[in-house]
Amino acid sequence: MEGMTSVALAYLSAGFGAGLAVIGAGVGIGRLAGAAMEGSARQPTAIGDIRTSMIIAAALIEGATLFAIVVCLLLAIK
Amino acid sequence: MTPTLLAVALSLSLAQAAKPGGAHPSPPPDVATPAGGHGEVEAGGHDAPAHEAEGHGEAAAGEHGAAGAHGGGHDDSLGSVMMHHVADGYLIEHPGVCTVKGRDGVPEHGFHWNCELDLNGLFGTRRDPATGKALSGPLVFAGGKLDMTPTKHVVMMWISAALLLLVAFLAVRKKALVPRGLYNFVETLVAFVRNEIAVKNIGEKDADRFVPYLVTAFFFILFMNLFGLVPWSATATANLSVTVAMALFTFVVTQYAAIRSMGVGGFLSHLTGGVPKSLFWLWPIMIPVEILGLFTKPFALTVRLFANMVAGHFVILALLGLIFALGSPLVAVASVPMALGIFMLELFVAFVQAYIFTMLSALFIGSGLVHHGGDHGHEEHGHEEQGHAGPGMGSEHGSHVAGASSGHG
Numbered sequence: 001m002e003g004m005t006s007v008a009l010a011y012l013s014a015g016f017g018a019g020l021a022v023i024g025a026g027v028g029i030g031r032l033a034g035a036a037m038e039g040s041a042r043q044p045t046a047i048g049d050i051r052t053s054m055i056i057a058a059a060l061i062e063g064a065t066l067f068a069i070v071v072c073l074l075l076a077i078k
Numbered sequence: 079m080t081p082t083l084l085a086v087a088l089s090l091s092l093a094q095a096a097k098p099g100g101a102h103p104s105p106p107p108d109v110a111t112p113a114g115g116h117g118e119v120e121a122g123g124h125d126a127p128a129h130e131a132e133g134h135g136e137a138a139a140g141e142h143g144a145a146g147a148h149g150g151g152h153d154d155s156l157g158s159v160m161m162h163h164v165a166d167g168y169l170i171e172h173p174g175v176c177t178v179k180g181r182d183g184v185p186e187h188g189f190h191w192n193c194e195l196d197l198n199g200l201f202g203t204r205r206d207p208a209t210g211k212a213l214s215g216p217l218v219f220a221g222g223k224l225d226m227t228p229t230k231h232v233v234m235m236w237i238s239a240a241l242l243l244l245v246a247f248l249a250v251r252k253k254a255l256v257p258r259g260l261y262n263f264v265e266t267l268v269a270f271v272r273n274e275i276a277v278k279n280i281g282e283k284d285a286d287r288f289v290p291y292l293v294t295a296f297f298f299i300l301f302m303n304l305f306g307l308v309p310w311s312a313t314a315t316a317n318l319s320v321t322v323a324m325a326l327f328t329f330v331v332t333q334y335a336a337i338r339s340m341g342v343g344g345f346l347s348h349l350t351g352g353v354p355k356s357l358f359w360l361w362p363i364m365i366p367v368e369i370l371g372l373f374t375k376p377f378a379l380t381v382r383l384f385a386n387m388v389a390g391h392f393v394i395l396a397l398l399g400l401i402f403a404l405g406s407p408l409v410a411v412a413s414v415p416m417a418l419g420i421f422m423l424e425l426f427v428a429f430v431q432a433y434i435f436t437m438l439s440a441l442f443i444g445s446g447l448v449h450h451g452g453d454h455g456h457e458e459h460g461h462e463e464q465g466h467a468g469p470g471m472g473s474e475h476g477s478h479v480a481g482a483s484s485g486h487g
Contacts, residue, residue, distance in 0.1 A: 022082050059386075066386060067381055
């Protein structure tokens with residue numbers, strides 16, 4: 001275990017963190033898109049509104065994911 | 079999609095930082111499909127963006143090629159080159175005529191793709207070469223403690239602001255009842271910000287007071303984001319200081335709106351979080367928590383805008399840097415179309431992030447204004463959406479969500 005310096009651990013955790021963050025984003029945005037598709041299929045007249053709301057919600061979810069990515073980047077760069 | 083690709087970029091740069099030019103990460107296959115789909119859909123617009131993607135590539139190529147010409151240790155690891163491109167600095171790169179030290183140390187004068195303009199020299203700041211701290215100069219105050227020398231991102235902000243003013247003045251030259259041309263286009267956007275963003279979130283009565291700020295924020299951020307996609311320039315919003323400043327403005331305007339409508343006393347009483355006077359012993363807990371809650375929203379605005387902008391650039395640089403990391407020009411066949419796809423995404427993200435920033439600003443302003451009965455629901459909704467595991471506000475979470483926040487997806 002001598003190889004496990006703090007730098008090595010930082011890199012390792014940055015990698016893990018990035019992967020987990022992407023899982024979160026993927027699940028969240030995937031469910032969002034699924035609900036949007038279903039809503040659009042049920043009521044084609046509302047497609048425009050649904051699309052706008054979907055984009056907004058997706059941006060907010062990505063915002064949260066990018067918090068985690070920033071932390072990972074800090075770990076990897078410093 | 080952006081976090082996926084950013085994770086790819088992160089893994090690539092990690093591999094490179096460990097062993098310069100050593101490890102050979104192969105581009106994962108799942109990235110190619112969505113990016114390829116993006117690239118193929120935009121068949122008509124291929125020419126100009128292809129130019130720009132190659133401009134990026136050439137800038138990176140110029141960077142690598144002139145590695146010796148930088149006069150000083152140029153670390154060849156991909157991670158540091160990427161950071162150099164994304165981070166702030168005092169050197170502005172531009173194509174032009176200048177004297178550059180060639181690879182064999184002989185200075186050659188003429189047209190180069192990567193001339194550097196040193197802002198320190200331009201503004202007369204002397205810098206300590208060892209630590210990089212400013213020593214003296216007309217823009218260095220307090221004996222080196224306050225260094226106001228403009229950096230690359232500051233210059234980009236100036237250019238964006240100048241461009242924005244230019245567009246605005248050009249647009250309103252011919253005021254007509256029926257707008258045409260550039261005036262029409264600008265008016266469409268301003269009307270969009272006013273009707274969809276301001277009125278929906280602030281309400282018809284007070285919207286016009288805050289529309290100037292919202293329109294300014296929207297256009298300024300949009301121009302800064304888009305300007306970063308031009309070859310040889312940098313995204314000013316990819317700098318934490320810039321986004322912090324924008325979020326600070328939103329914060330100030332939000333508090334102004336709240337104090338203006340509720341009075342200072344009302345504002346302070348809202349800081350107790352709705353806990354009645356009879357439970358005054360709860361106040362020492364509630365007030366610091368509420369004050370902290372005041373700051374989470376601008377913080378989220380800051381990091382969201384910053385991270386989105388940095389992510390896009392990082393991924394493009396990582397994909398293009400892969401060509402140099404793997405050392406073979408054949409990689410370019412796969413790498414450049416992917417980078418082109420990401421470029422399209424970035425264009426989209428530039429607009430979306432400007433819109434999101436403005437919409438959330440409007441939402442916060444609107445929630446600060448007193449709409450009797452709805453404001454607590456608004457505030458907690460704002461708390462929730464940050465994903466911030468702040469202290470739960472008790473039972474009021476779900477009740478007001480269906481309230482008047484119609485503009486919120």
